[in-house]
Amino acid sequence: MNTTVEVVVVGDVLLDIDTVGTARRLSPDGPVPVIDVLKETPRPGGAGLTALLLKESGIATTLVTLVSDDEYSDQLTQTLEGVTLVTGSSGHPTPVKKRLLAEGHVVTRMDHNCSPTVPSPVTEEMLAAVRGAGAILVSDYGRGLTSDPNLRAALREVATKIPVVWDPHPNGAVPVEGVTAVTPNLTELRAAVGQDVGEHRGLSHAAAALLDQWPARSVIVTLGAKGAAMFDRDALPQYVPAVASPSSDACGAGDRFAGALTAQLATGSPLSIAVDTAVQEAGTFLACGGVAALGEETGTELPFDDLDARIAEVRKREGTIVATGGCFDLLHAGHARTLQAARRLGDMLIVCLNSDRSVSRLKGPERPIVAQEDRVELLESLECVDAVIVFDEDTPEAVLQQLRPDLWVKGGDYDMDSLPEAELMRSWGGEAVTVPYHPARSTTRLVQALNTVNS
Known part of the structure; x- marks a missing residue:
């Protein structure tokens, strides 16, 4: 993301501490699990986590908040390295939320100093940071900061000039007039x-x-x-589906969403595009490990998009890897039936797709009709397709050699003489098979019909 984007986060901060361990035995004193602690990790919570996630994604971030003067406050400040802090004194102990996790699941949470309080007034420096912002995310965690009248006046003033996103809390304040968007989850919406x-x-x-x-x-x-679902005063509702994620710990996903949304609006993106991007970034955040992976080098490859790892997981379960291939130019019912039949033969279906250059060499310079990016997207949208690999050669033999599937599936119009991949499959113990062919359904027939209509 563009590092020139600057976002000011306004809200309540907490200290989160995760104690992570394994649970392999029960206590002799009673039927309760014994957690063998492996590590204890502190991180900022509340608006602090929102600000840190923005900073981690390459956004210049300022956090406007109230902090305490105790040992937990020092620990909290250390976890916010790289975030510009503009703070005042809260006048209360640092709220701390401790989670105990075993085998990737939260066992329990213990809260300290988290009862509602009346915070100290905001400072002039805090108000100046708000008035000088390019975009603002109000991350309300119900600790009272967003009820400050001077802060609300400053937020109301800037909301007429810049994007202001308000992430609410059931115990928080009502957003000020003119905010670009409020981002409640279902629980917060129900409470409101x-x-x-x-x-x-x-x-x-x-x-x-x-x-x-x-x-x-x-x-x-x-x-x-x-x-997420977007509701604008002057438009139809818009639903944006999430990226599937294997993570069971959704902590921080809402903060990542709100931060990405604000950053996108700061660059001038329309609201619908900003929401779509924010949903994808929240999914990526969870897929890369969520809060447990903060500060780690995760790279750009998503764990659930790493095909080798996905294949290994299926093989670990002694499942069957199925592959099929073709141009899939002008996807039609015959293709869909073949793909569905192929998927039913195993536990994972990989489609080996001819690239645009490969299709042109095989079919002629007027093909493909549909570019490979769109063909990939159409195939991946089918529930029966687990992955798509594009290859540039005339045949899929090289990619098959790499994948080594258990089954290579083609339509019933192929035979041994027209399916050279059969011998290759046998070389590692795989098998080439066919599924029923559905006549009178082909891309060539569709092209001829279109040409007739247009002539």
Whole structure:
């Protein structure tokens, strides 16, 4: 992301401490698990985590908050290295939330100093940081900072000039007038409107009620593993599905979403594009390990997008890897039936797709009709397809040699003489097979029909 983007985060900070261990035995004193502690990791919580996640993604970030003067405060400040801090005194002990995790799951959480308080007034330096911001994310964690009248006046003033995103809390303040978007999750939306919130119609009614209650331009409801839903005063609702993630710890995903949304709006992105990008970035954050991986070099490869690892996981379960291949130019019902049949033969289906150059060599300079990026997207959208690999050669033999699937599947119009991959498959114990062929369904027929219509 563009490192010239600057975001000011305003909100309550906490200290989060994760104690991580393994649970392999029960206590002799009672039927409770014994956790063998492996490590204890402190990190900022609340608005502090939001600011750190922005900084980690390459955004110049300033955090405007109130802090304590105790040992936990020093530890909290150390975890915010790289974030510009503009602070005042809270007048209260640092709130601390401790989680105990075993085998990747939260066993329990213990809160210290987290009862509601009346914070000290904000400082002039804090107000100046707000007034000088290019974009603001209010990360309200219900500790009282966002109720400060001087801060609210400053936020109301800048909301007429710059993007302001408000991430609310059930115990927090009502957003100020003119904010670009509020980002409640389902629980926060339910608390704000005082009614049960279901999906689709119920969600739309609740979002409309919130727009009547709060002076915001839009409501963006985060839906966890289902993504987010955007409700604008002058547009139809828009649902943005999330990227599937194997992570069971969703801690920080909402903060990552709100931060990415604000950063995108700061660059001038339309709200719909900003929401889509934020959903994808939140999914990437979880897929790369979430808060447990903060500060680690994760690279750009997502764990669940690492094909070798996914294949290894299937093989570990003694599952069957199935592959098929072709041009898939103008995807049609025959393709869909073949792919569905192939997937039913095993536990993972990989499609080996001819590149644009490969298709042109095989089919002629007028092909493909659909570019490979779109063909990949169409194939990946099918539930029966687990992965797509593009190859540039005339045949898939090189990519098959690399994948070494258990089955190579083609339509029933192929035979041994027209399927040279059969011998290659046998070389590592695999097998080439066919599935039923559905006549009168082909790309060539579609092209001929289109040419007839256009002539």
